[in-house]
Amino acid sequence: MSESRDRRARLRPKVRERRPRAIPDRLWDELFAQMRCDRDRALPACYVSSGARASELLGVRLEDVDRSAGRLWAITKGAGQQGC
Incomplete structure (x- = not known):
């Protein structure tokens, strides 16, 4: 029975990590x-x-x-407190 569990664990498909899309500087300038x-x-x-x-x-x-x-602090999920 433990052999079948090991088999199932090895057959999990890998999920591709998607890179975040970058916003061109021109669009940021327009937004601001x-x-x-x-x-x-x-x-x-x-x-x-x-x-x-x-x-x-x-x-x-x-x-x-x-x-x-000139800073503010946000309570974040992982880091606890983060300034920006």
């Missing part, structure tokens, strides 16, 4: 040009630079923002 204030630009910039999930960034509270250092 359409945003009217720094607050609007901060969310996508932080999202891209930190790698945090959207839900993690949306959970940022006022006390997570350090205005003097």
